[in-house]
Amino acid sequence: MITAERKPLDEILELVGDKKKVLVAGCDTCVAICLSGGEKEAEILASELRIMAEQDGRAVEVEHTAAIRQCEWEYLDMIAEKIEAADVVLSMACGIGIQSLAEKFAPKLVMPAVNTNMLGMPQEHAVWLERCGACGECVIGETAGICPVVRCSKSLMNGPCGGSHDGKCEVTTPEKEDIDCAWALIWERLKAQGREELMFVNRPPKNWSKSSSGGPRKMVREEAKPV
Amino acid sequence: MAVPEAAEAVAPTKVVDPDFEPEIIVFACHYCAYAAADLAGSMRLQYPTNIRMIKLPCTGKIEVIHLLRAIEAGADGVYAAGCLEGECHYLKGNLWARKHVDHVKTLLEEMGIEPERVEMYNMSSAMGVKFAEVATEFTQRIKELGPNPVKREGVSPHAAAREALGGVAMPDEAESSVAATVEEGHAE
Secondary structure, eight states: OEEEEEOOHHHHHHHHTTOSEEEEEEESSHHHHTTSSSHHHHHHHHHHHHHHHHHHTOOOEEEEEEESOTTSHHHHHTTHHHHHHOSEEEEOSOHHHHHHHHHHTTTSEEEEOEEEEEEEEEEETTEEEEEEOOOSSOOTTTTTTOOHHHHSTTOOSSOOOTTEETTEEEEEOTTOOEEEOHHHHHHHHHHHHTOGGGGGOOOOOOOGGGTGGGSSOOOOOGGGSOO | OOOOGGGGOOOOOSOOOTTOOOOEEEEEETTTHHHHHHHHHHTTOOOOTTEEEEEESOGGGOOHHHHHHHHHTTOSEEEEEEOOTTOBTTBSHHHHHHHHHHHHHHHHHHTTSOGGGEEEEEOOTTOHHHHHHHHHHHHHHHHHHOSOTTOOTTOOHHHHHHHHHOOOOOTTTOHHHHHHHHHHTOOO
């Protein structure tokens, strides 16, 4: 799923500026599951903004709402009335939801209240790990179901590199925690699968034009288009 | 035995406005703090009248927004009083409550409001004295901090906190609804 983290309050206040009617719009799909931008989080942010306004002596009206999914037109219809009434909408959805909302209600001022950060999975409750880079050309069939694009710090297609020690990467997370070497994991699992020979395949440079380097991507399913 | 929080009360160093009577919201667990309050009453212990109690089946019911709503409505202080750690009737409710209280502290800090305005306390139902001590210590702490900067006339923090909580079925009041649930075959 898509994960996001709420922006610091100072940054959000700057985005709101001197607008008088603020709507905090949560999204009850991915960002709700990663506890960053669902209805509960929207309610909390709205309360924080009201407290800030009261402290600063500003007369600001702050409401909250949530769409089941901000990334689909139909669900946006359900919160249209509240959006129309607001001077500024603080969307807590992922970048996709925020843009859908901004496009549907243009030129309404729509601001992001979260930073969308990755396509990840909950490793355990309240811990998410990046698992996919949406590169457009999946290779994990050859890499034992482990993505070298996002799980190798260098996105190497032919790893490991010299920075792999005892199964750990020489790079650490921003919190200085160890990262597993993706290619060490790939080797171990290939061995368990009896497919070690795949480790010795020389993979050519990846075609990044199928990823975001090739410009905005578009997907059309002709057979599913309405007649 | 762990040192009770009340013993850590900060010596009054700030100038306290003698006319300031803080409004304090207490989220109290049915199984411990609420019973401890009863005991404090039976023991005729004195404690400040500044606290307004809200009874919950467990402090695990408390969410961030409940504490925040009380502050938003002008509560000068809010605390949760749950069972002793390791003795929660629902096993971990009081541990969750502590996490939620700690999170609200970080939110308050972000908003420039003293995080000490929210707190988590633990006590058993037999600790009437501790209940009175905590109420006294926390009230003194809030008196030293002064009024909540977002205090407004005519807004009741107690009502706001109750409204945020919505309907809460208490363990001693929920028998009929539990029976109905069993009949419908939805009981766990």
